[in-house]
Amino acid sequence: MAPHDEERLGELLGLLPPAPAGWVQAAQELPAARLQLDEIVERARLDAGFRVQLVADLEAALAAAGYEPRRALLDAVRERLPELDA
């Protein structure tokens, strides 16, 4: 690393403000969210009633099944729904 004067160090530190906390948290929750998604898809595969509920009202069906219907989860399940009809 090149030597820095202290003014330059401050300037460089200022280039990296924190990302919004909610974004960081969502990214950190990805592994758990993937497991949850797989669980929902598997349940929908085995349970036709649950599958119908998901198609009719995704948010309500997930909430009723005990999942927190966050936007990322809703988008991910919506993306996987077509494969359940196959």
Next chain:
Amino acid sequence: MTIEVSDAQLVERCRAGEAAAWNELVERFSRYVYAIAVRAFRLPEHDAEDVFQDVFARTFERLDSLRDDAAIRPWLAQLTRNACVDRLRAGAREQLAEEPPAEVLDAEMERLDEALDVHDGLRALSGDCREILDRFFAQDESYRMIAEALDLPAGTIASRISRCLGKLRESLEGRKPGSDTSGDW
């Protein structure tokens, strides 16, 4: 004093499925990915958020394909650049959106790399120094705000910042920062 975990060790632990390691990896690179999206590519906040989540989702899915664990940073940089370019090109169909010229982009990426090196250098400092430097320079907080948040006399903030910057410089130059272990400013 915290035990330093290298990027390569962190990647290895993520691959082994350690949740804490994944949290740390996201924490370590979140500012970098964010800065590439909003500073280098000047994406609006909602597009930057999509890029941010997309980059970490791809990282999680493709970590096994990373050939050199120590190269996670350039790998993430490239992933983020590609995601930003895709976003700009998709946006260009709906509204005016311009990809920055390659030379401008390269210079900005180089600056962000240097900034991340400096930010990484904070890890060698005490928690107090890390916090005061981060609040002042990265979070743009005033002396008064910092003094209130850290319960310190406002008149001492400038000198504390100066001392901590000196320690950061020593650390980056390969010298052991003086009196670093006990929250000594």
